[in-house]
Amino acid sequence: MSVNYFTYNGRSSLEFGLLILAWTVRFPTPERKIEWVEVPGRDGSLTIDEGAYRDVEKTISCKMQIEYPKTIDEQAKELSEWLHGQVGWGPLWFSSDPDYLYQAICYASYEVEKELAVLGAVELPFTMRPYKYNLEGETARTVTHGDVLFNPEGREAKPMIKIPAGGVRDFKLVINNGVTSRIYTLAGLPNKAVTMDCEREEIYTDSENLSLKMTSYRGQYPTLSPGKNTITFGNSSDTVEIIPKWRAFV
Incomplete structure (x- = not known):
């Protein structure tokens, strides 16, 4: 099975036993900020283009390998302290897209589901800026x-x-x-x-x-x-x- 990992705020998902299935790393395109204006008696709508883009919502599907002698509850607590411990935007990097750095925040709730004694599953919700940054430009x-x-x-x-x-x-x-x-x-x-x-x-x-x-x-x-x-x-x-x-x- 092909797997990937990510880093967030300077720490790797591998530290928490998190692996991403390669085919789950997909991103919706950012939506342009446009205001639609309905004018009475006019066909269609007028648009006011703000010249900017909205943030992107992305859920990352992961498998969690439970590291003995920890329990799934203990490992889930460590995961929460990592992802929710810092308020604000932080750098997010994917091994499947190694030349780019994303800006993201993880603030929404999620659940860790136990599948086997040594394996769990979790859907991690991230909000990302509409742009990713080429590491050569940093x-x-x-x-x-x-x-x-x-x-x-x-x-x-x-x-x-x-x-x-x-x-x-x-x-x-x-x-x-x-x-x-x-x-x-x-x-x-x-x-x-x-x-x-x-x-x-x-x-x-x-x-x-x-x-x-x-x-x-x-x-x-x-x-x-x-x-x-x-x-x-x-x-x-x-x-x-x-x-x-x-x-x-x-």
Whole structure:
């Protein structure tokens, strides 16, 4: 029988005797956030597209091998402490999809069913973000004026950009994807390291929120388009650290 396993919040399902049947690892596609509006006297509906996607609900079917001398109740308690012990989103990784990392949370109830003296079954409910992240895009890289970052995925990436301290100054970032050049300007940065979290749409130092200092087209945060992205700066001597966070739909 072909089996797989997963890790969640830094621990492996194998520690708890959990194995996933290979053919159960399937994911529904994320649903786009669209509001449907009915207009009296008009055929069909109008749609308001929010330009975003909903989280995905996924149940993972597992077999649980009971590790003697533990009982199934003892092992189920340890499982619950692992999955429900941390509130909030955590990293989820599957051995069947080793190149990607998911963001997930397990908060709903579940039951461990005893099948044999040394074997149980459980359906684990996870809620997942609509994107999974290419592990190659989770590594920070130093970027200088004119460097090219290649996005291997089919979706825009929302990177983490870290600007080193360099005196009180203005900072200009330009990203050219071969079709358009998008300009992002930060005015009057303090002499501190600054982080731009483009996914959360936050700009900050260790003690200050700087989000209002950015000007860009429609107030949008930097993204990395599929394919080539040429990075330049207003000052060609500037250097930043970028975690690209390449991503694909789950």
